[in-house]
Amino acid sequence: MAKLKTHFVCQECGGESAQWSGKCFECGAWNSLVEFKEAKLPKNSKSSSKMSSGEVPSIQSLNSFTHENFSKRVSSFFPEVDRVLGGGFLWNSLLLVGGIPGIGKSTLLLQIVGRLSKSYKCLIVSGEESGLQVADRAKRLGLDLDSIQFLSTNNLEEAESLIQNYEPDFIVVDSVQTLATSTLESSAGTISQIREITQKFLEIAKSRKCIVVMVGHVTKDGSLAGPKLLEHMVDAVFYFESLHEGALRILRTQKNRFGSANESAVFEMSEDGLVEVLNPSEQFLSERQRGVSGTSVAALVDGTRCFLVEIQALVQRCFQGFPRRTFQGIDQNRVALLLAVLEKYGIDFSNYDVYVKVAAGGRIEEAAADLAIAAALASARLDKSIPEDVLLLGEVSLTGGIRSVQHLDIRSKEASRMGFKKIIVSESGNSKKISVPMGAQVLKIKNIAQLKDQLWAKSYSTVNKEVGA
Numbered sequence: 001m002a003k004l005k006t007h008f009v010c011q012e013c014g015g016e017s018a019q020w021s022g023k024c025f026e027c028g029a030w031n032s033l034v035e036f037k038e039a040k041l042p043k044n045s046k047s048s049s050k051m052s053s054g055e056v057p058s059i060q061s062l063n064s065f066t067h068e069n070f071s072k073r074v075s076s077f078f079p080e081v082d083r084v085l086g087g088g089f090l091w092n093s094l095l096l097v098g099g100i101p102g103i104g105k106s107t108l109l110l111q112i113v114g115r116l117s118k119s120y121k122c123l124i125v126s127g128e129e130s131g132l133q134v135a136d137r138a139k140r141l142g143l144d145l146d147s148i149q150f151l152s153t154n155n156l157e158e159a160e161s162l163i164q165n166y167e168p169d170f171i172v173v174d175s176v177q178t179l180a181t182s183t184l185e186s187s188a189g190t191i192s193q194i195r196e197i198t199q200k201f202l203e204i205a206k207s208r209k210c211i212v213v214m215v216g217h218v219t220k221d222g223s224l225a226g227p228k229l230l231e232h233m234v235d236a237v238f239y240f241e242s243l244h245e246g247a248l249r250i251l252r253t254q255k256n257r258f259g260s261a262n263e264s265a266v267f268e269m270s271e272d273g274l275v276e277v278l279n280p281s282e283q284f285l286s287e288r289q290r291g292v293s294g295t296s297v298a299a300l301v302d303g304t305r306c307f308l309v310e311i312q313a314l315v316q317r318c319f320q321g322f323p324r325r326t327f328q329g330i331d332q333n334r335v336a337l338l339l340a341v342l343e344k345y346g347i348d349f350s351n352y353d354v355y356v357k358v359a360a361g362g363r364i365e366e367a368a369a370d371l372a373i374a375a376a377l378a379s380a381r382l383d384k385s386i387p388e389d390v391l392l393l394g395e396v397s398l399t400g401g402i403r404s405v406q407h408l409d410i411r412s413k414e415a416s417r418m419g420f421k422k423i424i425v426s427e428s429g430n431s432k433k434i435s436v437p438m439g440a441q442v443l444k445i446k447n448i449a450q451l452k453d454q455l456w457a458k459s460y461s462t463v464n465k466e467v468g469a
C-alpha cells in the first residue's frame with residue numbers, strides 16, 4: 001500500500017500547506033484549509049517533464065510546430081459557436097464550459113458532438129449521467145446515436161486508458177467535478193481532485209491530436225467551482241448563462257488564448273435542443289406596442305453583441321398611504337435616482353405609484369440605459385408616447401446632465417439595423433463613433449430639460465447632425 005501523505009489545501013485558491021492554519025498563506029482566506037491524505041504516486045507514474053506521449057522536450061524553432069492539419073480550425077458546425085471560439089476549435093486545446101445546473105451545458109455539447117461526429121471521432125466521458133439518459137437526450141435532439149461514443153465513469157485512470165485505446169479527436173468531459181483519480185484519497189469535486197483531473201486532460205489535449213472540452217459546475221456566486229487555478233490551466237473558459245427569463249441562453253467567453261475574450265452567442269432552448277438566435281433584438285422587440293405612453297427602447301451591449309430591449313413604465317396616482325415603487329429587471333436604486341432627477345426637472349412623482357420593468361424578462365445593468373429609463377418614466381407620467389423610431393443612449397448624472405456612453409458604434413449600428421431613425425445621445429459624445437444610415441438623425445442633448453423638448457417638440461428643430469442629408 002502506498003504511503004499516505006497529509007497536507008492542507010485551501011478551498012479558495014488551491015494553495016497547499018504542510019500545517020493547518022486559520023488563514024491561507026497564499027490568498028489570505030479564513031477557514032479555507034482542508035486536510036487531504038494523498039497516496040504517494042509510484043515513482044514511474046509521477047508527472048515529469050516527459051510528455052505522456054513519450055516525447056522528450058527539446059528547443060525548436062516555432063516553424064517546426066506549424067502543421068497544416070493542426071493549425072486548421074475545426075468547425076463546430078454551429079456558426080455562432082465558431083464565432084465565440086474565435087473561428088472554431090483548435091487542435092491540442094483544453095476548454096472549459098461553466099454554467100449553473102440545468103442551464104443546458106450537456107445539451108449544447110451533445111449537439112456539437114452530434115454534428116462533429118459525422119467527420120471526427122468523438123467521445124463523451126460522463127461521470128454524471130448514464131448512457132441511457134444521454135441516449136434519450138440524443139434521440140430527442142434527433143442525433144445519430146450510432147456515431148456518438150459514450151463512456152460512463154467516475155474514475156480518471158479508467159477514462160485515460162480507454163481514451164488511449166480509442167484515440168478520439170474530440171472529447172467531452174462531463175463534468176470535471178464528478179471525475180476522481182484513485183491516487184488521491186479525497187472525493188471527487190475537491191480542489192486537489194479538480195486539479196489532478198484538469199492536469200491529466202491538459203496532458204491528453206497537448207500530447208495527442210485532439211480537443212478536450214470539460215464541463216465545470218459554478219458556485220452560488222456564479223464563479224466556476226474549484227480554484228482560480230482551474231481557469232488558469234485551461235486554454236479557454238466559457239460561461240453558459242440565461243440571457244433573459246425563459247428559454248434564451250448566452251454563451252460568453254471569459255478567457256480565450258486563441259480568440260477574443262469578448263464574444264457571445266445567443267441560443268434558444270427548445271424541445272429540439274438549442275437553436276442559434278441570430279437576431280435577439282428582433283425577438284425582444286417583437287411584441288412592442290406602438291403609440292402608447294410609458295415605453296422606450298434601450299441598447300445594451302454584451303461583449304461585442306448589442307441587444308435592443310423595451311423598457312416599460314407605469315405611473316399611477318396614489319390615493320392611499322406611501323406611493324409604491326416596483327421594479328423588475330432594473331436595480332431599484334438606479335430608478336430611485338432617475339426619479340429624483342426627473343423631480344428636480346419639474347416632473348412630479350411624489351403622489352404616484354411607479355412600476356418599471358424590462359419587457360421579455362430582460363435585465364438592465366448598464367448605466368447606458370439611464371436615458372431610456374428616464375424617458376419611459378417621463379412618458380408614463382406625462383402620458384405622451386415616445387416616437388417609435390427613437391432610441392435613447394445616455395447615462396444620467398445626479399445633476400440631470402447627460403453623459404456619453406461607451407460602444408456608441410455598436411449600439412447605433414444595431415439601432416439602425418432595427419430601423420430606428422432618431423438616436424438621442426449626449427452632447428459630449430463622440431458623434432464620429434455613431435454609425436447611422438442615410439437619412440437617419442443623431443440628436444444631441446445636454447440635460448433632462450432638453451429630453452422633453454426633443455421627444456415631444458412638434459418637429460425635431462434642434463437636430464445637430466443629419467447623416468446623409
Ligand SMILES: Nc1ncnc2c1ncn2[C@@H]1O[C@H](COP(=O)(O)OP(=O)(O)OP(=O)(O)O)[C@@H](O)[C@H]1O
Pocket residue numbers: 099100101102103104105106107108128140269270271272
Ligand atoms: N423535453 C424537453 N423539452 C424542452 N427542453 C428540455 C426538455 N428536456 C430537457 N430540457 C431542457 O434541458 C435542460 C437541461 O439541460 P442539460 O441537462 O443540458 O443542463 P446542464 O447544464 O447539463 O445541467 P446539469 O448541470 O444538471 O448537468 C432543462 O433545464 C430543460 O430546460
Ligand SMILES: [Mg+2]
Pocket residue numbers: 105106107128174
Ligand atoms: Mg449536464
